[in-house]
Amino acid sequence: MTATCHLHALSAYAPDTVLTNDDLAKLVDTNDEWIVARTGIKQRRKLADTDNASDLGLVAARRALENAGINAGDLTHIVAATCTPDLLSPSVACILAGKLGAGPVMAFDFSAACSGFLYGLSICRAMLCQAPEARILFVCTEALTRRVNWSDRSTCVLFGDAATACVLTASADKALAGVEDVICQSDGNQRDLITVGGGTACRYGLGQPTDENFFITMQGRETYKHAVRQMVRICEQILARNGLSIEDVDLFVPHQANMRIIEAVGSRLSIAEDRVFTNVERYGNTSSASIPLALAEARAAGRIAPGSRVLMTAFGAGLTWGAALLRF
Secondary structure, three states: OOOOOEEEEEEEEOOOEEEEHHHHHOOOOOOHHHHHHHHOOOEEEEOOOOOOHHHHHHHHHHHHHHHHOOOHHHOOEEEEEOOOOOOOOOOHHHHHHHHHOOOOOEEEEEOOHHHHHHHHHHHHHHHHHHOOOOOEEEEEEEOHHHHOOOOOHHHHOOEOOEEEEEEEEOOOOOOOEEEEEEEEEEOHHHOOOEEEOOOOOOOOOOOOOOOHHHOEEEOHHHHHHHHHHHHHHHHHHHHHHOOOOHHHOOEEEEOOOOHHHHHHHHHHHOOOHHHEOOOHHHHOEOHHHHHHHHHHHHHHOOOOOOOOEEEEEEEEOOOEEEEEEEEO
16 A cells, blocks of 8 residues: 555653563562563563653653654644553643643544554554644653552563654655554453553542552453464454565564564464564563564664565554554
């Protein structure tokens, strides 16, 4: 398909504090060997106590604007993907607009959990079709360690904090990449498999302590099965819709949730390991920031060259999932 949405900058930011598996072993009954064998994760990042999701996003946003050569005042939209916003309201996007000095832009958040980057590409692509002159700042930012139950070893080892940002326009002039196609889907019947608490369903009174409903919960075995099945299926669907085969893909960048899932999806798609990019061992699952963080690192490492076609896929709470094709 003809690209009507182009990336003009892509930046990533992860906080300085590193939590190793040995660090987690001091908090919960676990160890490095157990975590690596089941997840492939060796460490993850944790934001400072004084920071929130918007603070991470602000660092990434400023870098993206600088790299794109665009002033915040020239933006028409700010879109933020997050399942861990600073507050229920105002949105992270509005907070960012104010801190960036963006002016009267259209600003809003949405939550598709780990599928957020792909859902956001679809949303921005649609907005650019409606308003080709638009200049969009799209931020994915997550403070997942704020919603981790550190006594639950099945989930606390998985998640880390990070943010990414990109500038999107309809113009191909000096663009990094064009969005060839995006497909996003969901199944709300499976909504209970992964949840992130803290919303209005948590009916706390003043002074009452939080309980397990405030934190991330996951039914791991069922989540694994759905994740592998749906990511494989939607990758096959997007390739077929564009008349492509897996051999036409130069690099495969899946959601960095769990090495077992990545390996299973890659195997079923029959893509060679040297065409799969992973960084889950260093960051864990950073939800919506996961794929663009991996993209930024892959590009910096020389794994993406001009002309490269990149296939991306993700799966997250909702349940949501998606796939996208980028041509650099």
